[in-house]
Amino acid sequence: MPELSGAGYDAVISESADVRTVLQHQPDLILLQTDVRTLDCCGLLVQLKGNDATAPVKVILVAEGGPLERTRALDLGADDVLSIPFESVELFARIRAQLREKAPDDRLRLEARDARKKELEAEAALSAIVEQRETGKKRWIVLGVVTALAVIGVGIAVRNTQLSRKSNASLVLQLESLRSQILTQGQLLERAQKSREAGNQDFNASVSKQLDELRSESADLRKKISSSTGPSLSDLDNRLKQTDSRIGKLENESRIAQEIVRDYSNSVCLIYAIVGFRDKASGARLMFAGIDANGNPVTDGKGNVVVTTQGGSRPVYLHVFGSGFLIDTAGRILTNHHVLEPWWHDAAAIPVPSDAFEPTIVSMSAYFPGNEKPMPLRVQGLSEDFDLGLAAVDLPESHPRPVAIDQHAAISGTPVVLIGYPTGVEGILARVDEPTLKRIAQATGNNTEGLVQELARRKLIRPLVTQGHLGVVGPDRLVYDAQTTSGGSGGPVFDSSGKVIGVNFAILSGFSGSNFAVPISRAAKILETSKSGKAAR
Numbered sequence: 408m409p410e411l412s413g414a415g416y417d418a419v420i421s422e423s424a425d426v427r428t429v430l431q432h433q434p435d436l437i438l439l440q441t442d443v444r445t446l447d448c449c450g451l452l453v454q455l456k457g458n459d460a461t462a463p464v465k466v467i468l469v470a471e472g473g474p475l476e477r478t479r480a481l482d483l484g485a486d487d488v489l490s491i492p493f494e495s496v497e498l499f500a501r502i503r504a505q506l507r508e509k510a511p512d513d514r515l516r517l518e519a520r521d522a523r524k525k526e527l528e529a530e531a532a533l534s535a536i537v538e539q540r541e542t543g544k545k546r547w548i549v550l551g552v553v554t555a556l557a558v559i560g561v562g563i564a565v566r567n568t569q570l571s572r573k574s575n576a577s578l579v580l581q582l583e584s585l586r587s588q589i590l591t592q593g594q595l596l597e598r599a600q601k602s603r604e605a606g607n608q609d610f611n612a613s614v615s616k617q618l619d620e621l622r623s624e625s626a627d628l629r630k631k632i633s634s635s636t637g638p639s640l641s642d643l644d645n646r647l648k649q650t651d652s653r654i655g656k657l658e659n660e661s662r663i664a665q666e667i668v669r670d671y672s673n674s675v676c677l678i679y680a681i682v683g684f685r686d687k688a689s690g691a692r693l694m695f696a697g698i699d700a701n702g703n704p705v706t707d708g709k710g711n712v713v714v715t716t717q718g719g720s721r722p723v724y725l726h727v728f729g730s731g732f733l734i735d736t737a738g739r740i741l742t743n744h745h746v747l748e749p750w751w752h753d754a755a756a757i758p759v760p761s762d763a764f765e766p767t768i769v770s771m772s773a774y775f776p777g778n779e780k781p782m783p784l785r786v787q788g789l790s791e792d793f794d795l796g797l798a799a800v801d802l803p804e805s806h807p808r809p810v811a812i813d814q815h816a817a818i819s820g821t822p823v824v825l826i827g828y829p830t831g832v833e834g835i836l837a838r839v840d841e842p843t844l845k846r847i848a849q850a851t852g853n854n855t856e857g858l859v860q861e862l863a864r865r866k867l868i869r870p871l872v873t874q875g876h877l878g879v880v881g882p883d884r885l886v887y888d889a890q891t892t893s894g895g896s897g898g899p900v901f902d903s904s905g906k907v908i909g910v911n912f913a914i915l916s917g918f919s920g921s922n923f924a925v926p927i928s929r930a931a932k933i934l935e936t937s938k939s940g941k942a943a944r
Contacts, residue, residue, distance in 0.1 A: 410495055426455060429455060437466045440469040453484065465486045465506070467489055468487070470488060478820055482879055618654065618661070625651055628646055628650060661874075663822065663905070667824045672872065673775060673777055673807040675827060675870045676732070676774055676775045677870075678742060678746055678771065679831075680727040680746075681724050682726075682727055682769065683769045686763065691716040692716065692719075694723060696715045723759070725766075727746075729745075730826075730870070731746065731898075732810050733802075733809045733810065735809050736809060740799065741899075742795075745794055746796060746897045747771070750766050776807075783800065784799070785798060794912040795929065810907050811907065813902060813904065816880065819877055820877060820878075821902060822874065822875070823877050825872070825889040826899055827870055827896075828898070832855075835862055835867060835868055835869070836862075838869075875888040875922075885900065896913070897910060897912070907927055909924030909925060910924055911923070
């Protein structure tokens, strides 16, 4: 505790913890020492993560044990687990990582609260408009038959106007996210920098760094053992054995990951979809009313994006990124259903009112590492039971090696390797050096499609690789702690033998150690349906 206070943290010690205590102190993070084997922390974790007010609080468990105990703690809901013994440097690093991860979530919650407030204000204004128009119509009810027919016609027009106003009110609130779809050079550089910083926070806790720390710890323990006697010698010897054992496991897992990357990283493609929107009634495309000199959508006097279905300067597009992997030489690519149809089971993913507009795929392409040209994707199958989708491309003569698939049941506690494109194109930009990034920005301007093509031309599209351990193994899902985020959906999950055991499909918000995959065995039906040429759905 003195070390935490000395590091600038406001720390409070509590002998017992419950939801009431947490609500009283409103902490950003809880350090909880427990025995995972007895599950004495399970009740508290369930209460904290099940309460809307306390769910955002990060929880780091401090416990004895190895990978199995760590996996168990993560499955219970902990955000991170620190194994005993540990060095204070490692503890502070874990705390900083969790607090950095929590900060953007806190900002999003505030933005969501503000958006809800604006939505209520818009609904109130809309109600006032409707009430005024209804009152106006009632004044004319006493007129004759001819006038009544005219009023009916006016009433239909008013109703259509009200529907349009309602849709536009929703668009004002929802289209803010589409501002980011048109990027100026400065915005592109800024977002790349933010992605670079986020990547450093989330992914740079690499195995090599952990190995360096453990080797340093092992060397220090050996020095202490050489000069120690009595009871302390036995304790130091046990700590050395545990440390050396962890080094051996990490070295083995690192070797496995390197082999998988060597053999299959080029088999994992970036999937890029452009989604447009059409008016359900007229079929007209949704357009930005105009683009200003800086490349931003034109806004009204209140700063709201102006859109239209009549004329316009540029279509309203949503740019969606995901991952997929080659499964055979026929060009078939396995991914998620929600990558091929971004609105599947997630209406919130489409930032326009679903009652007035329907999303359509304008184009969809696969970009494989080392290949300069995009490959148009054709959807071959979509599972309604699991988040699985099958697409196909026409492979060039020189194509990547298809992955190997393991249909057997996975084993809990074993290491896994996840390959994909978390954060999509921004994650790629984060790994590009500054001079090259500026040249790319100058060449592509505010054209997102041109940006992706330029990255492919320069052969800069490469996936990210993360490692972890398999936790829960169920018939319909796998739970593991290899870190990822949006854009990593559809990526393959490899086991220690280098075979794919699952298709990554989700992360559990607020639980950094819980990511989900569909077991590869669940893909058998969609693969057979595709081969037989039957209907995809």
